[in-house]
Amino acid sequence: DAGITQSPRHKVTETGTPVTLRCHQTENHRYMYWYRQDPGHGLRLIHYSYGVKDTDKGEVSDGYSVSRSKTEDFLLTLESATSSQTSVYFCAIGGDSSYNEQFFGPGTRLTVL
């Protein structure tokens, strides 16, 4: 499945705690993306990266930060988790052409109590 993994796959945490999700690729794609998936909303872009240390916001970036210090790793951090951030988080890789085929990781189910 396109050489992309996510960790952890499941996490339960409490409101106010910091949480970091990791995405790792072995495909050397330039672009990496973080989405959240909620019922009735499809997939919504949180942040994306177009190279090492190059990141930008998506449509639902409030409360999230990202970092990319290596081509293969893209981290998503919730500085102080809230119940509204309970969701399934997907990482994707792509952008090798202007047509931007994207391939998704297996997802992380995050529950904030």
Added chain:
Amino acid sequence: GENVEQHPSTLSVQEGDSAVIKCTYSDSASNYFPWYKQELGKRPQLIIDIRSNVGEKKDQRIAVTLNKTAKHFSLHITETQPEDSAVYFCAVNNDYKLSFGAGTTVTVRA
């Protein structure tokens, strides 16, 4: 961002019949239109896509059509089978970012 509307939200078809899902978008600069299939508890999987310079594309039982003038594109599944039951998402690319429709839950009745 791009506004992508997807219809219907649910679709129930008899096995062997056809299924059609439609999406509309707002930005005429959009150049790429993929479709993803997501089975319960799994990741979205790219099943077919179409580029802005093409009007139709087929891959076995699935096809996608694009009408750039009207800003809409459709997924067609023929001879539906139980394994086609899933959630299908359309998406639109602009400047290396995909905007997704809300999804269509397809149920194939045996």
